[in-house]
Amino acid sequence: MDRATRNRYETRAQIVKALAHPARLLIVDELSRHPERCVCELTELVGSDMSTVSRHLSLLKNAGLLEDEKRGQMVFYRLRAKCITKFFECIESVIARNTEIHAELRV
């Protein structure tokens, strides 16, 4: 495999990694249901230290999944990649199927 191809998968992985955390999935989910949310609101939602949430947010932003806007002393984050929502449906279908199979094995 050539370097370009390898780089493409590396780039993709970077974006997927940005999503690969429960707190960050929660944040993205929240932002898919609301036009925007400030750091303070998201901090309360996630329930971790604000510094931790801020890092999660900048990670998502660096991946290109969120955008931010500073208004006054607050910073508002918005979801930039709306298509992510469909991905969640796929994930849910996988979970549903996994649960089915678990149930089968149990019977």
Place this chain on the structure above:
Amino acid sequence: MDRATRNRYETRAQIVKALAHPARLLIVDELSRHPERCVCELTELVGSDMSTVSRHLSLLKNAGLLEDEKRGQMVFYRLRAKCITKFFECIESVIARNTEIHAELRV
């Protein structure tokens, strides 16, 4: 947030984490284009040690994304969650948009 909700995002994250690696994305991509592939073929594709690839595969399988079938002394893996393909399109669109913006900043 209650424990059930927290668990839901934890479960989702586990699946996303399974995808969050260039080699694993490559594997899933390959399996979306072919009905099945044995470990030896995937090992050659990825270009890492077979033991490493085997671990990637069992990770994806445990997440419910792949299924395997042993025939003779070989093990064949198949993609179980076809909808993942759409996710890749979304990722690609994010990458495309990121590149655009980079270009803008450069000019």
Place this chain on the structure above:
DNA sequence: GCCCCATTTGGCTAAAATTACAAATACCTG
């Protein structure tokens, strides 16, 4: 049974991710 081949697992090391606390920054208010 013995040897060979494909795959998985154990054990270990190195690298990356996560988190909280503390300190810095930035902006608003009086």
Place this chain on the structure above:
DNA sequence: CAGGTATTTGTAATTTTAGCCAAATGGGGC
């Protein structure tokens, strides 16, 4: 400008992940 609030960044400890080599497992063929 002083004080307060929202957010980010520095730092350091802990945990998780990745990778390879070597050894184990499980079939197949002679």
